[in-house]
Amino acid sequence: MIDWFARPKQNALSPSELNPEGRGHALVLRYAGCQLRQDNCPLCYARRYAWNIKNGHEYEVDNVLKSLSRLQEHTSRKIVWVRVQGGEPLLTYDRSITTLNYAEKALSQIIEKKLNFYGTTRVVIQTNSLGMNRLNEEQLAELSRRLEAISRGIGKQGRIVFEVSLKSSMNLGILAPQIKGFDLLLRLLIPLWKKGFDNLAVYPLAGLG
Secondary structure (H helix, E strand, O other): OEEEEEOOOOOOOOOOOOEOOOOOOEEEEEEEEOOOOOOOOOOOOOOHHHHHHHHOOEEHHHHHHHHHHHHHHOOOOOOOEEEEOOOHHHHHHHHHHHHHHHHHHHHHHHHHHOOOOOOOOOEEEEEOHHHHHHHHHHHHHHHHHHHHHHHHHHHHHEEEEEEEEOOOOHHHHHHHHHHHHHHHHHHHHHHHHHHHOOEEEEEEEEOOO
């Protein structure tokens, strides 16, 4: 399967990148492509590759995941946290699965290789939540199963956070489906919280993009 990412092939870790964060590194993955455009998100920092997916770079998804096995070779610092952003990490069902697989592989490498800066390493998935509205019940159920499996595997050493950015709070045509997408994320997580999986979270960030 192929997807589009912001960063060109620069090293064996691409399209992931390592950014200085205090005394550690942030592991960052940036997608290309997003549903929002200039009229809804005028100050988008990623507009060059978010508004036109073909301004990004094409990768085999399997290779993106495999590249994380070389994470230890590319960082001389501990990993403070992981960010998955864009573009839009939950643009489609396939991309949503890739995002969860990336979170799982990144955390497994960080935990296994003892690269964690803190006792618990967060993966923050920055999303507008609009893609959730395009998913059917079977797809939502599969996302729930994947989240449960990942949560069980990472235990207390990892945490996955969905950060829903409500960029267009004055545009009700965008805001309503964003809130619905946020509600769908809650639908996935509330049953898992009831089972005791407290290493999953979702929260909204309101503001004009």
